[in-house]
Amino acid sequence: MKILLHINKKYCNLFAQDNNVKMHIAKSATKSIIACFPLLQITHTNYIVMKTIFTTLQKALASALFLTLLMSGAVNAQGILPPDDPDDLQDLPVIFNVDTDAINWGTDDEPAFTMLPFEGAGLVRIENPDKSGINTTDFVIEYKKGGAGEGGQPWAGFFYNTADTLSITENSVFRLKVWSPRAGINALLKFEMRTNPDVNTGDVIVNIPEANKWVQLEWDLSDFAPTLGAAPLDRVVIIMDLPDGEAGDASENFTWYLDDFEFHEEFDTSAEDEYSTLPTAISLDQNYPNPFNPTTNINFAVPQSQHVTLEVFDMLGQRVDILVDGTMTAGQHSVTFDAQNLPSGMYIYRLRTATEVISRKLTLIK
DSSP: OHHHHHHHHHHTTTOOOOHHHHHHHHHHHHHHHHHHHHTTTOOOOGHHHHHHHOOOOOOOOHHHHHHHHHHHHSSSSSEEESSGGGGSSOOEESSOTTSSSSSSOOSSSSSSOOOOOOOTEEEEEESOOOOBTTBOOOOOEEEEEOTTSSEEEEETTTEEEEOOOOOTTTTTTEEEEOOOOOTTEEEEEEEETTTTEEEEEEEEEEEEEOOOSEEEEEEEEEGGGHHHHTTOOEEEEEEOGGGGGGOOOOOOOGGGEEOOOOOEOOOOOOGGGGGGGOSSSOOOOOOBSSSBSSEEEEEEESSSOEEEEEEETTTTTOOOEEEEEEEESSEEEEEEEEOOOSOOOEEEEEEOOOOOOEEEEEEEOO
16 A cells, blocks of 8 residues: 555656645545455565556546546636636736635636736636745736747736726835746836826836745836826736747746735835834734724734735624735724624624734624
């Protein structure tokens, strides 16, 4: 059993990257093989012979089991397909995390058009392959150059439309978390007006400083405030600009992972001067007023800029509202919960960060 399990784990590397998925496939394939040969006794002396006999069977079983898991949703991946009409794209928030349920990511049977990949680019919403460092979220966008079976063109990037206008001021920045297979790649950003793409910021480029780890990129947009400050920009274009017009082949060397898309209209550059007033720990206050009808205020604090989710659940554990889902700057924050469409009763509101979860109860009386 142990020897067959070892062989099966080896072949599962052909079909899955996640260790838990590989082990599940390996165990299932091993049990299937042993069930086919109940009288077989496997020892060290006939290991090589057994390996040869079962190689083909193991590959077939592991492949079939993996495909079954994929179809059943155990391996989560949602392809992001281009719509026939760009007007069918959803409008996305100006700040969002790929984990969010506030965006309809669709299914294989019913795609929901969130982003539009250019020719030669492939986009998939997948489970985060590297939950470490500054990004431990569950889902990210996988971006390949040379995706969808096409040659990777130098311009093979993508764009998405925003629900709100991207009003540029002298303190505006755009931030994005990126995992890159190579350092030194230029990440190109451009804001456009969807009804007139000729109105745009032009190419704004930052360099990816490190490879094989999550880094946060930041584009300074302040130079465009005098000329584009009043322009109704509402489209974000992102392209990994490879050296010398290099084309991609959709291999690991041309695959990036993206998360935390953030446009900050007024980034506070004086935060360093106010450091002494910043909170030293994450906190979630009791809502006020409580009981309430139909609105109440919820205050919370974070000691440093980080992704925050603030959700409300009923007593059955069903989520009824998402109040915050994005990166919040260090400091005190306040949001209003409007429960006019909910019945009277007790609810739980939960603040979640990468390192901590805090919950409190509130009471709605109508």
